[in-house]
């Protein structure tokens with residue numbers, strides 16, 4: 001069994017065209033529809049890394065910076081940034097493209113956490129992720145702090161145990 005994998009091995013890209021049934025009454029893509037597509041893209045990236053059935057455990061804060069319009073193409077790129085024991089963090093970058101105009105703008109970024117499951121529904125260990133580029137190392141390092149924050153918010157960790165997250169705040173106070 002392969003126990004170490006690269007981030008690139010989970011790279012997933014998904015394209016969708018915004019059609020009338022995807023929009024609100026202003027003709028903008030509905031946030032819930034975008035989240036649905038993001039969950040699918042992130043889930044595929046997590047499955048590529050884990051080679052297991054995965055379930056969404058949590059989604060970090062997502063803000064929609066600007067509307068995506070009817071007729072735009074949405075491109076979602078996802079890859080695993082870090083693997084823990086039975087869970088992985090997936091980063092998504094979402095772009096809105098106006099294909100006739102040839103424009104492309106960043107819509108948002110998000111982090112999803114997936115847990116790999118055995119056929120009996122029990123969490124199962126996942127392969128380790130080895131970051132390669134400088135950017136991958138930065139995402140890998142940050143993943144530990146993001147994990148601590150989401151576990152505190154999810155009621156799964158005591159704030160006092162989030163040492164790396166606390167160190168970040170202490171460092172910024174010293175600046």
Ligand SMILES: CC(C)(COP(=O)(O)OP(=O)(O)OC[C@H]1O[C@@H](n2cnc3c(N)ncnc32)[C@H](O)[C@@H]1OP(=O)(O)O)[C@@H](O)C(=O)NCCC(=O)NCCS
Pocket residue numbers: 055056057058084085086087088113115123150151154156
């Ligand atoms: C996700 C789920 C499997 C976790 O089960 P659990 O009993 O809490 O399991 P554990 O406490 O053993 O945790 C398993 C992993 O989940 C992670 N986890 C649990 N809750 C989490 C949360 N809110 N955010 C991020 N990770 C979380 C743990 O950190 C652990 O990861 P690790 O092994 O890498 O450290 C379970 O809550 C579940 O099945 N949820 C429903 C998933 C689902 O149906 N998603 C679709 C939404 S409808």
